[in-house]
Amino acid sequence: MAVHKKEAFTQKEQDLANFAKAMAHPARIAILKVLAQRNECICGEIVDLLPLAQSTVSQHLKELKTAGLITGAVDGPRSCYCINWKAFEKFNGEFNFLFTNLKIKNEKACC
Amino acid sequence: MAVHKKEAFTQKEQDLANFAKAMAHPARIAILKVLAQRNECICGEIVDLLPLAQSTVSQHLKELKTAGLITGAVDGPRSCYCINWKAFEKFNGEFNFLFTNLKIKNEKACC
């Protein structure tokens, strides 16, 4: 009863799914939004902006970092995070390749 | 101890997160891929293509439909699903608005 069969799919499918999963929470969307809006990296500011405990925000940041959507660097006693634009470019491209490109020929699909 | 505080975020953040969540599984990515590649809708074919039980595939289809990424129609004894291109357009646009557009001015971010 192996309850998760993610391994049974292609690497690309898993990669895209992981990318999507990293964004599959409003808190993480909010974090990305903040990071995208500021030219310089932030850290504990995010905690003040979100309606979540510090430990929870830290966990979300870790998930985003693990997934590669953001980068993080220690800066003295605080931590500095930034959007990893390269990752977004990559996945946005892959996403478009999978779906948007196909749209042209399939626009008049059935149901 | 309300363990989920999704309500505490904006509607847009929740919408984007829900869209991402719908794609946050390789099986659902695979389903979308199949639907995107075929000009006509499929149904039980998907079950044959995926390494999952029929009931599991049905559940994934339901999730995709509930999230609005696909449409479904009953066609006699079988069901017919299609990509909802409009939804993809909408979310792709919102996504780009949130992130890709901001990229231009933030390219040289710190870490």
Next chain:
DNA sequence: ACGTTTAATCGTATATTTGCGATATAAGAT
């Protein structure tokens, strides 16, 4: 009417995610 085919739903076991408080860690300030 009856059996077959196709797909949805139910029930359930297990895994994963989310959230928080408490604690640990690490760097600066005094």
Next chain:
DNA sequence: ATCTTATATCGCAAATATACGATTAAACGT
């Protein structure tokens, strides 16, 4: 050296997600 500040990690409880078999439902062919 000690205290403060900033952040990460641990441990746990509750909520969700994943997967499957079994069952149900609906439509078609005979």
